Amino acid sequence: MNYEFKVTKTLSPKQKPDPDTLEFGKVFSDHMFVMNYTEGKGWHDGRVVPYAPITLDPAAAVLHYAQEMFEGLKAYKTKEGKILLFRPDMNAKRTTKTNDRICIPALDEELFVEAIKAVVRVDADWVPEKEGTSLYIRPFIIATEPFLGVRSAKEYLFMVILSPVGAYYKGGLAPTKIFVEDEYVRAAHGGTGYSKIGGNYVAGLKSQEKAHDKGYSQVLWLDGTERKYVEEIGTSNAFFVIDGEVITAPLEGTILPGITRDSVIHLLKDWGITVSERRLTIDEVYEAYDSGKLSEVFASGTAAVISPVGELCWKERKIQIHDGEIGELSQKLYDVLSGIQLGNVEDKFGWTVEV
Amino acid sequence: MNYEFKVTKTLSPKQKPDPDTLEFGKVFSDHMFVMNYTEGKGWHDGRVVPYAPITLDPAAAVLHYAQEMFEGLKAYKTKEGKILLFRPDMNAKRTTKTNDRICIPALDEELFVEAIKAVVRVDADWVPEKEGTSLYIRPFIIATEPFLGVRSAKEYLFMVILSPVGAYYKGGLAPTKIFVEDEYVRAAHGGTGYSKIGGNYVAGLKSQEKAHDKGYSQVLWLDGTERKYVEEIGTSNAFFVIDGEVITAPLEGTILPGITRDSVIHLLKDWGITVSERRLTIDEVYEAYDSGKLSEVFASGTAAVISPVGELCWKERKIQIHDGEIGELSQKLYDVLSGIQLGNVEDKFGWTVEV
Numbered sequence: 037m038n039y040e041f042k043v044t045k046t047l048s049p050k051q052k053p054d055p056d057t058l059e060f061g062k063v064f065s066d067h068m069f070v071m072n073y074t075e076g077k078g079w080h081d082g083r084v085v086p087y088a089p090i091t092l093d094p095a096a097a098v099l100h101y102a103q104e105m106f107e108g109l110k111a112y113k114t115k116e117g118k119i120l121l122f123r124p125d126m127n128a129k130r131t132t133k134t135n136d137r138i139c140i141p142a143l144d145e146e147l148f149v150e151a152i153k154a155v156v157r158v159d160a161d162w163v164p165e166k167e168g169t170s171l172y173i174r175p176f177i178i179a180t181e182p183f184l185g186v187r188s189a190k191e192y193l194f195m196v197i198l199s200p201v202g203a204y205y206k207g208g209l210a211p212t213k214i215f216v217e218d219e220y221v222r223a224a225h226g227g228t229g230y231s232k233i234g235g236n237y238v239a240g241l242k243s244q245e246k247a248h249d250k251g252y253s254q255v256l257w258l259d260g261t262e263r264k265y266v267e268e269i270g271t272s273n274a275f276f277v278i279d280g281e282v283i284t285a286p287l288e289g290t291i292l293p294g295i296t297r298d299s300v301i302h303l304l305k306d307w308g309i310t311v312s313e314r315r316l317t318i319d320e321v322y323e324a325y326d327s328g329k330l331s332e333v334f335a336s337g338t339a340a341v342i343s344p345v346g347e348l349c350w351k352e353r354k355i356q357i358h359d360g361e362i363g364e365l366s367q368k369l370y371d372v373l374s375g376i377q378l379g380n381v382e383d384k385f386g387w388t389v390e391v
Numbered sequence: 392m393n394y395e396f397k398v399t400k401t402l403s404p405k406q407k408p409d410p411d412t413l414e415f416g417k418v419f420s421d422h423m424f425v426m427n428y429t430e431g432k433g434w435h436d437g438r439v440v441p442y443a444p445i446t447l448d449p450a451a452a453v454l455h456y457a458q459e460m461f462e463g464l465k466a467y468k469t470k471e472g473k474i475l476l477f478r479p480d481m482n483a484k485r486t487t488k489t490n491d492r493i494c495i496p497a498l499d500e501e502l503f504v505e506a507i508k509a510v511v512r513v514d515a516d517w518v519p520e521k522e523g524t525s526l527y528i529r530p531f532i533i534a535t536e537p538f539l540g541v542r543s544a545k546e547y548l549f550m551v552i553l554s555p556v557g558a559y560y561k562g563g564l565a566p567t568k569i570f571v572e573d574e575y576v577r578a579a580h581g582g583t584g585y586s587k588i589g590g591n592y593v594a595g596l597k598s599q600e601k602a603h604d605k606g607y608s609q610v611l612w613l614d615g616t617e618r619k620y621v622e623e624i625g626t627s628n629a630f631f632v633i634d635g636e637v638i639t640a641p642l643e644g645t646i647l648p649g650i651t652r653d654s655v656i657h658l659l660k661d662w663g664i665t666v667s668e669r670r671l672t673i674d675e676v677y678e679a680y681d682s683g684k685l686s687e688v689f690a691s692g693t694a695a696v697i698s699p700v701g702e703l704c705w706k707e708r709k710i711q712i713h714d715g716e717i718g719e720l721s722q723k724l725y726d727v728l729s730g731i732q733l734g735n736v737e738d739k740f741g742w743t744v745e746v
Contacts, residue, residue, distance in 0.1 A: 049629050059537025062448070069451060089446045093554050094423060095416070097515045097532050102457040103596070108539075134729070139596040174539055178454050182418025184463075184529055184554060186626055188596050197449050199539060224579035224615040234457025235590025239583045241494040242544050252657025260579040261616050 039082070039150040041069070043158060046086035055166040058202030060339065065162040065171070065198040069155040070389030073141055075190035082147070084155050087197065093182035097172075097189040103136045103179035104234045105254065108338045110170040110201075110293070111156050111391065113163045114379035119391040120158060122377045124130040124149045127175065134231040140189035148175065149361065149389075154389045155196050168203025170377075172339075204340040208369055209362050211346025212271055212335075215252035216318060217243050218351065222290075224260030229267075229290040236292075244270065253351065255334075256318075259290060264317045269345070272337035273297035276321055277365060279315055279329040286313040296336040300369055304383060309365075318350055325355045342370040394437070394505040396424070398513060410521040413557030415694065420517040420526070422551040424510040426536035428546035429463050436661060437502070439510050442552065443452050448537035452544040458534035459589045460489045460595060463693045464650070465556075466526040468518045469734035474511060474746040479504045481650040482530065488648075489586040494543035495532055503530065504744075510551050511746045523558025525732075527694075539722045559695040564717050564725055566701025567690075569624055570607035573706065577645075579615035580702075584622075584645040591647075592626065599625065611673075619672045624700070627692035628652035631676055631742065632720060634684040641668040651691040655724055657740060662719075669692065673705055678745055680710045687718030696732075697725040724740065 046066045052062045064087050071082035071128035098104045107127040112120050128145035135142055152173055163171040175196045180191035220243040223229025228236055234285070240255075247255045254270035267285050268274055273294040276283045282304055285291050304311040324330040344366040348355050357363075375381030376388065407431040408418045419442050426437040453459045467475050472681035490497055495696055496570050511518070518526040530551045534544035537704040573673050578584025583591055587632045595610075604612045611623035622640050628649040631638045637659055638724055659666040679685035688700035699721040712718075730736030731743065 043597070064450060064537075088447070089448050091444045091446055093444050094442070094550055095419060095529075095554075098454060098589075099459060100461050100531060100589055101592040101596075102459060102530070103593045104454060106455050106459060138593050139600060172539065174450075174455070176455060182419075184527065184593065186592050186599065195449055199450075219581060221581035223577050224576055224582065226574060226576035226615065226618075227579065227582075233590070233593065234455055235593055236451075237456040237541050237587070238458045238493050238588065238590055240541070241456075242492055244541065245494060245543070260581065263581075373412055 039147055041082045041083040041084055041151065042087065044148070052162065053200060055164045055169050058164065058169055060201045060202055061172060061199050063199060065159040065200070066153055067158045069151045069196035071151065071194040073192035073194070079141070079194065081144060081150060084158050087102060090193070092180060094364050095182035095184055097179035097181050097183065100184060101138065101186060101232070102140055102235045103189055104177065105131065105138060105140060105232055106174060106176035106234070107131055107232060109173050110338060110377070111163050111173060112170050112378050113165045118379065119160055119163050120379055120388040121152065121391060122265055123295050123299070123387045124389055126298065130232060130293060131175070134233060135177070135270045137228055137231040138233055140179070140192060143177070143194060151175070151194070151196055153391050155198060158199055160391070162198060162200055164200045164305045169199060172199045174199065174203045195300070209342070209344060209367065211360055211362055212375045213251065213347040214254050214256050214345050215247040215250055216348060216350035216351070217257055218263050219245070219257040221260035221263070222257040225289055227260070227290070230287065230293060232292060240271070256348065258318060264319065265315045266318055266321060269335040272335035272340070272343060274302065275334050275336065276330065277332040277363065278315060278324040282309055282311040282365070284294065286315060294336055296338060296341060296373070299373060299387065300336050303369060303372060322350065322353070322355065331358060332365050332383055333357045334363065334366040341373050342366050367371045393430070393504055396437045396509045398439040399441065400513070402422060406702050407517065407554060413519065413524055413555055415556045416554050418525065419557070420514040422510055424506045426506065426549040426552035428549070434496070434502070434549065435496060437506060438584060439513050445548070447535060450537035450539055452534035452538065455539060456541060457588070458493055458495065458544055459532065460486065460493060460495060460587055461529060461531035461589070462486055462587060464528050465693060465732070466518050466528060467733050468520045473734065474515060474518050475734055476507065476741040478650050478654070479507055479740050479744055481653065485587060485648060486530070489588060490532070490661045492583055492586040493588055494675050495547060498532070498549060502598050504547070504727035505637070506530070507551055508746050510553060514553055514688055515746070517553060517555055521557045523527060525556060527554045527556045529554065532552050536694045537694060564697070564722065566699045566715055566717055567608045568606065568702040569609050569700050569704070570602040570605055570612050571703060571705035572610040572612055573618055576615035576618070577612040580644055582615070582645070583688065585642065585647060587647060595626070601680055611703065613658055613673060619674065620670045621676060622646050624690040627690035627695070627698060630655065630689050630691065631685065631689040632718065633679040635665060637664055637666040637673045637720070639668055641670060649654070649691055651693060651728070654728060654742065655691050658724060658727060676709065677705065686713060687720050688712045689718065689721040697721050
């Protein structure tokens with residue numbers, strides 16, 4: 037299918053930020069993609085327009101009932117000047133599942149990817165080149181119909197905005213300190229944990245602030261039913277290396293099916309490493325530490341790719357993982373994944389897509 | 392404390408809707424209350440302005456991470472022409488708890504009530520007089536700071552909008568058919584169920600649509616851990632009358648502490664009726680039905696006040712409550728609560744507040 041989106045270019049391009057001081061998600065590019073949904077008409081009028089504020093009725097459903105979803109991925113500039121996206125089809129597929137969960141009308145998956153390409157193409161100059169930098173892409177859908185009442189809306193906006201971002205770790209990977217959360221929960225079976233909706237994120241803020249106050253950078257979430265199985269780390273997927281087996285929580289509805297998570301699993305299998313998607317209790321993690329079998333813990337996600345964990349704190353007991361240093365597997369996964377994303381390592385799985 | 396809010400009146404007042412055909416939450420009055428929060432400055436510039444669209448950066452936090460909360464209450468016009476609010480201090484108190492849960496800066500509770508009074512006073516003509524109608528008041532707070540990242544925002548808007556609404560039941564109370572939901576869950580211990588945030592509502596849409604497809608008007612939520620204790624009905628609190636005892640779920644973090652719920656409990660106690668805030672399994676409800684002891688089931692909430700349940704369906708088994716007719720207690724609670732709200736029944740608890 038051929039998607040033609042109308043392009044309206046800005047008359048006042050912004051100055052691009054200094055690539056050395058880029059932060060995450062604070063500066064936005066010159067253009068954005070916008071598409072409307074109207075009941076009876078479907079998704080229509082996809083277009084690239086200058087980045088600008090949007091106007092909403094104060095009664096717009098998104099502001100009251102949080103009918104909103106988002107995705108996140110990055111565009112990278114290769115040495116040859118090509119722009120690569122990393123597995124955007126996976127974001128499109130997840131969008132379909134998220135939309136179904138919160139009753140947002142389905143969006144064609146090919147259109148989703150083409151919309152991203154269209155706006156990135158117009159703002160190709162905004163993909164930074166400095167090592168470790170990239171263009172963060174934020175597709176999102178919001179319910180705009182103005183009404184007060186609990187039902188799905190009849191009008192939506194699908195938008196894609198772009199933000200040049202810096203290296204997540206200035207000066208390379210750095211192990212993080214993680215607080216095991218056993219008071220608040222992120223998700224429960226039968227809930228929305230597997231979908232990428234705003235509501236899942238706001239629910240975690242309180243816990244994150246508690247962790248920060250205690251000197252930790254993130255929390256490790258336990259399951260909502262028994263408060264014993266490890267689930268996610270902050271907004272990333274969690275991996276535990278025990279006695280040569282790499283273990284991550286199974287996709288049973290409570291954790292986000294991360295695209296980096298999926299890529300890590302593929303790479304590990306390809307390397308002949310045992311990787312298991314199975315339930316793992318926090319007790320088992322601590323027992324493995326005590327018996328010297330816990331060799332690495334790391335988180336995977338779009339923002340940081342791989343984030344090694346240097347310390348866990350559960351019920352006042354702190355344990356140091358891999359002597360607080362980056363583990364070999366964490367480092368290798370980071371190097372290979374980043375390499376593929378940047379076009380420096382052979383992409384044998386066909387994950388990258390040129391814009 | 393004395394609150395002075397600047398008032399800017401509209402130059403083009405809208406035509407008021409026909410009170411006979413009023414729906415819920417579709418028409419808005421001429422003015423709204425707006426107040427800003429800026430980090431370092433606190434809440435400032437509370438004002439009444441003409442109802443108008445708001446402008447948000449596409450990266451505004453509310454559109455991505457659902458940092459948003461709302462409240463709902465009503466203003467009623469008495470026979471003497473006075474305008475009464477029903478327990479607005481309770482909405483203010485709940486706002487404090489909700490804000491704390493999702494890291495929105497605290498809002499002075501007295502200011503919250505004064506803001507509502509200020510805008511209702513300006514739009515006093517918008518409080519409809521016809522029996523069963525009222526002015527629905529929607530205070531809400533949204534995170535407006537433009538940034539992508541998971542943390543609490545540094546800028547917010549507190550707004551109050553007003554919508555004249557019709558009788559929830561045209562032609563009086565009508566018993567509803569309720570589907571017992573045992574697949575999806577609304578809330579879990581350690582989650583956000585007790586707070587009035589958008590994320591709790593969007594999570595319920597899917598289940599509600601499933602119930603509608605099956606011919607039911609709402610769902611009865613079971614607890615998220617064991618899927619056996621009755622919690623809420625749709626977005627209302629649930630009451631079960633078994634062998635002369637009125638039972639409702641306890642406030643243990645998973646249900647919304649409804650203001651109508653609290654009022655029902657006060658009235659029942661005042662009438663000498665046994666009322667228990669305790670866990671009740673759906674099995675017990677069905678056993679009570681089988682032994683002839685389940686006399687009434689009803690929901691309580693701001694929109695409908697009291698909503699009698701005529702039928703429950705759990706795992707394919709349908710039971711008719713009170714022969715599908717309105718129960719005596721449901722009717723009496725509706726009459727007395729509505730009477731107090733409208734100033735027709737003595738307000739011995741001091742619940743109403745004149746604007």
